[in-house]
Amino acid sequence: MNGKFTRSLISACAGFLAIAFSASAQTRPAANAPASVTARAVPQVGADNYVGNDRCRRCHKSEFVEFGKTVHATLPEHKNSAVGCEMCHGAGKAHADAQEAAHGDDAKSAAANKLIFSFKGSTKVNSERCLQCHQTSNKQAKFDHSSHALNGVSCLECHSIHLVEASDNPKGEAVQTATAKFFSVPSLPEENRWLTSSLLRKNQPELCYQCHANVKAAFALPTHHRVPEGAMKCTDCHSPHGTGNRHELQQVASETCVACHTEKRGPFVFEHAATRVEGCTACHTPHGSSNKMLLARREERMLCLQCHVASPTTTKTMPHNVQSFQAQGACSRCHSVIHGSNFNKDFLN
Ligand code: HEC
Ligand code: HEC
Ligand code: HEC
Ligand code: HEC
Ligand code: HEC
Ligand code: HEC
Ligand code: HEC
Ligand code: HEC
Ligand code: HEC
Ligand code: HEC
Known part of the structure; x- marks a missing residue:
């Protein structure tokens, strides 16, 4: 309990520093492609049901920290639009209240989990949640009809929104800058890779x-x-x-x-x-x-x-008949510009 709290605290600080650094040194990786989504706002359904990121952070620090480093955390707020955690997970008040009231009781906590959208349904439903916004991108607009979607592969097989595993990756501790060591902020290669490559789970x-x-x-x-x-x-x-x-x-x-x-x-x-x-x-x-x-x-x-087709009777498709040189050697010895020619109809030069 205590250990977990300390770790959360460290990772929260790590997140804060990473955000601070990226803002000043512009280390936030550029997207591979120019902005393709015109940030379409997801409307709030009943403003009272939303609690905002701070409330989620109290119980989900790792997700909060990792999410905070991604482009999704920077989306502008529109009037009555859902931002942050709730733009994907939906209104979170019921879940947050119920988890608080559960006081760690397993059965009550499990019931509280059902009160929030957690991408555990069908692959179609999961992708639809992302496509609410990404449908407007010319690159993802055809996703519904892709072989991947039709064969049950959703966005989440390839992308991760908050790659919490990356922040837990002990391999990451091998490479550390002096500053990072001083603040005991591990510099994480797996996390950097994720952030610079369209949030992909793997390259x-x-x-x-x-x-x-x-x-x-x-x-x-x-x-x-x-x-x-x-x-x-x-x-x-x-x-x-x-x-x-x-x-x-x-x-x-x-x-x-x-x-x-x-x-x-x-x-x-x-x-x-x-x-x-x-x-x-x-x-x-x-x-x-x-x-x-x-x-x-x-x-x-x-x-x-x-x-x-070689045919001894017709010379139309094959002037040099079966008995002669066609039995051996590459045809491109003579027909040397096999992809097309501007001079010779038989691609001889
Ligand atoms: C509320 C709208 C919204 C929702 C919901 C949403 N996105 Fe995004 N997403 C955006 C916007 C806006 C951008 C930035 C567009 C750009 O720069 O091309 C973005 C960027 C991305 C990127 C590129 C990140 C990068 O670092 O370049 C990926 C990958 C992505 N989203 C995947 C997803 C997945 C997967 C889901 C569902 C789990 C999802 N998005 C849900 C609006 C949304
Ligand atoms: C009072 C603490 C608390 C608050 C506040 C809270 N959660 Fe949770 N949440 C939990 C607990 C505990 C679980 C269960 C974890 C487990 O089962 O491992 C959970 C589970 C989840 C899950 C996974 C559900 C599943 O089906 O496995 C999601 C998604 C989630 N929370 C999102 C949020 C979001 C978004 C917010 C803010 C709107 C939020 N939570 C606020 C405590 C909280
Ligand atoms: C762009 C969409 C998006 C946003 C925004 C988002 N999440 Fe998630 N979240 C997901 C997806 C997708 C999953 C399913 C697990 C996965 O694919 O990694 C998930 C899973 C979770 C889980 C469950 C993890 C588990 O191990 O089951 C928690 C808790 C959670 N998110 C909390 C948050 C919190 C807190 C925020 C805000 C700081 C947030 N999410 C913002 C898309 C999002
Ligand atoms: C140089 C271009 C090129 C690259 C690079 C390429 N592909 Fe292909 N791929 C094709 C073409 C063209 C076809 C259609 C082949 C045909 O018509 O017989 C194809 C067919 C396929 C198919 C369906 C047929 C099959 O072989 O199963 C899959 C799946 C596939 N590619 C996946 C991949 C993956 C995964 C990668 C990267 C590891 C990749 N491709 C890299 C051009 C490419
Ligand atoms: C989670 C598993 C999974 C991952 C990861 C995945 N694919 Fe696929 N892919 C499938 C399935 C399933 C199909 C549909 C069945 C098939 O044609 O093999 C498919 C179909 C395809 C096809 C169409 C094949 C055809 O015959 O028309 C291409 C091309 C392709 N995938 C490329 C890729 C590329 C490129 C990547 C990596 C960026 C990738 N896939 C990652 C599961 C996956
Ligand atoms: C089979 C794997 C796979 C699936 C499924 C997949 N993506 Fe991607 N996505 C990629 C790869 C690979 C890239 C990087 C493309 C590149 O580097 O050229 C990418 C890039 C992106 C980008 C950033 C650049 C761009 O093309 O706009 C966004 C946004 C994005 N994906 C969103 C989504 C959403 C939303 C879904 C589900 C509707 C989804 N992806 C499903 C593999 C996948
Ligand atoms: C030693 C050189 C040489 C080799 C090797 C050769 N060709 Fe030819 N091919 C020619 C010449 C020269 C012509 C043009 C004859 C003419 O215009 O009357 C020709 C014409 C053709 C034509 C056009 C027939 C038509 O009706 O206009 C085809 C098709 C052809 N060759 C196919 C092949 C194939 C297939 C191979 C390999 C099995 C092959 N050639 C090997 C020299 C060669
Ligand atoms: C992104 C650029 C790119 C695309 C797209 C591409 N190629 Fe290539 N191709 C290359 C490069 C670079 C080489 C040569 C060097 C190497 O990688 O070995 C090459 C080599 C080749 C070779 C010669 C191989 C050899 O052994 O010398 C053939 C044949 C070829 N490509 C056919 C194709 C076909 C067919 C397609 C479409 C399905 C295709 N290429 C698409 C970049 C590309
Ligand atoms: C009719 C069969 C045929 C078709 C169709 C064909 N090629 Fe080729 N290609 C060949 C042969 C045969 C060679 C080897 C030539 C040699 O040995 O000199 C070759 C060689 C190549 C090479 C390597 C040598 C060079 O000339 O650069 C590349 C690259 C290539 N082809 C690309 C393509 C592309 C791209 C296409 C489609 C636009 C294509 N080929 C269509 C038969 C074909
Ligand atoms: C996929 C089928 C296909 C393959 C493989 C192919 N060809 Fe052709 N080739 C054609 C067709 C179709 C024509 C046009 C025939 C016509 O107009 O009567 C043609 C035309 C030609 C011609 C021009 C003469 C003419 O009749 O217009 C030559 C020469 C030729 N091919 C040589 C070759 C050689 C050499 C190879 C092997 C490297 C090759 N072809 C592989 C389909 C093919």
Whole structure:
């Protein structure tokens, strides 16, 4: 009891200092993306039912302290709008009063828990609470129809609003500034990471690998986009919030790829219809492959012959017939500009 109180007191001070420091030294991390939400106010339902953050802080210091460091704690107050804890948890008077009256009685305390919204319902209900405000953001607006939402993955699988575990993380004590040591404020790498990376529970790709083990395996193959090395992120190509495109790709089909591989965009005088019709993934695997150049087949020739069916009778699709060189070697020996050409209809140069 006593120990817990002391710890709470220290963490409350820690929170105060962290806020003070961040205000003066501007260490509050910039958001990865420009403000996407026009802070839509959540209206209060019966102003008398709200008690304000101070009341919650008395019993929930860790949550209060961690929450105080996040962008959610800085939202402006509108007339009759709920701010702070109660903008997500809803009006808290009934809960606070009942917990106070419970005096630690387990049964009464459990009953008091039921008087506040605590994100323990369905994933849909949980996400809806966040979307009350975030629906207005162009990035989260499609969430309801995303594969994640449709498969029961809510905002909370990936984001944490008050990462209390981070403040308890003993690993954090390894790195300490002199000032932090003096005030016995631990400098917490896990907490800093959380605050600088959109309140994510883990960074990419580990966050995604937890559930997408097959994708992790693909990125472990010899040829891969350098996601495991940290040079690229899953979100360069996908949106976890949903886009409406196939596989939640950031842009329609090959547009996602040519955002980086601009030289493959064209327009070409002679374009390879394969790209236009099926996209880059007609020939490449996006994540990883045991083949060179992320090709979908080990033998490039076999890749081409998937569509350009060899036929000894017709010379339309294959001028050089089955008996000749098509039986061996890469087709790109001659068809060297396979992504499209401005000079040659057969992509020879
Ligand atoms: C009362 C409105 C409101 C509610 C409810 C709300 N948010 Fe926010 N949230 C905001 C605003 C406003 C911002 C700041 C917008 C910006 O800078 O892009 C924000 C920012 C964020 C950020 C970015 C943080 C950062 O450091 O860049 C995340 C992640 C986030 N919210 C997740 C959530 C989740 C998850 C929930 C539900 C548990 C939620 N929000 C509920 C209004 C709200
Ligand atoms: C008098 C002390 C007290 C006050 C004031 C108080 N709480 Fe609580 N709260 C508790 C206790 C005790 C629990 C139960 C903790 C447990 O079960 O581990 C709890 C549980 C919760 C839970 C989790 C409920 C669940 O289903 O597990 C949430 C969310 C919560 N409080 C939010 C708030 C908010 C927001 C406020 C301010 C509006 C607040 N509390 C004010 C004592 C209080
Ligand atoms: C932006 C939305 C949001 C705001 C604002 C918010 N919380 Fe929470 N809170 C959550 C979510 C979501 C959870 C569910 C647990 C989780 O995902 O980490 C939660 C869980 C809790 C719990 C239960 C923790 C547990 O272990 O079960 C308590 C207590 C709590 N919050 C208190 C507070 C207090 C106190 C404040 C204000 C200082 C506050 N919350 C502000 C979203 C919010
Ligand atoms: C599957 C994991 C996942 C889910 C589910 C998820 N997010 Fe995110 N969110 C991320 C990742 C990853 C980023 C960082 C994007 C980046 O760095 O490009 C992010 C960034 C954000 C941001 C800040 C930048 C932006 O894109 O606006 C906000 C706000 C946000 N998420 C809110 C939400 C809300 C609200 C929900 C639920 C409706 C939600 N997220 C569900 C993974 C997720
Ligand atoms: C270079 C762009 C790119 C990157 C980076 C990328 N993906 Fe993909 N991903 C794609 C494309 C394109 C597809 C569609 C493949 C197809 O059409 O066969 C896809 C398909 C998927 C699928 C569905 C098919 C499957 O393999 O299960 C999942 C899940 C997925 N990606 C998750 C991830 C995760 C998780 C990461 C990060 C670890 C990631 N992706 C990184 C481009 C990318
Ligand atoms: C809590 C588990 C979980 C986490 C964490 C998670 N996902 Fe998913 N994801 C799923 C489920 C479940 C589906 C739907 C089933 C499927 O297609 O595999 C899905 C679907 C997808 C799809 C669509 C696949 C398709 O075939 O259309 C993409 C893309 C994707 N996730 C990317 C990501 C990325 C990127 C991250 C990390 C930022 C991530 N996921 C984190 C569980 C998760
Ligand atoms: C965010 C930028 C980015 C996006 C988006 C992107 N790539 Fe890449 N890609 C790279 C970089 C950088 C390299 C080369 C260096 C490396 O990482 O090994 C590369 C390499 C490649 C290679 C050659 C691999 C090798 O072994 O030389 C192929 C093929 C490729 N990408 C195809 C694609 C396809 C297909 C897509 C769309 C699904 C795509 N890329 C999307 C950045 C990107
Ligand atoms: C018809 C099959 C096919 C399609 C479709 C295709 N590629 Fe390729 N790509 C190849 C082949 C074959 C190679 C290897 C060429 C070589 O060995 O010189 C290659 C090589 C590459 C390389 C590495 C070498 C270089 O030229 O930079 C990149 C990057 C690449 N492709 C990106 C893309 C992108 C982006 C798209 C979609 C716009 C795409 N490819 C569509 C067949 C294809
Ligand atoms: C996904 C199917 C597909 C794959 C794989 C594919 N192609 Fe094509 N290719 C096409 C289509 C469709 C056309 C347009 C044919 C037409 O207009 O009659 C085309 C056109 C061509 C042409 C231009 C001649 C013409 O008939 O217009 C050449 C040369 C060619 N492909 C070579 C290759 C080579 C070499 C590969 C292997 C690296 C390859 N293709 C892989 C579908 C594919
Ligand atoms: C030794 C060089 C060489 C190799 C290797 C080669 N081609 Fe060709 N290919 C050509 C030439 C030259 C033409 C143009 C013939 C013409 O215009 O009459 C051509 C034309 C084509 C055409 C266009 C046919 C049409 O009707 O317009 C296709 C399709 C094609 N090749 C596919 C392939 C495929 C698939 C491979 C690999 C299995 C391959 N080529 C390997 C030299 C080659």
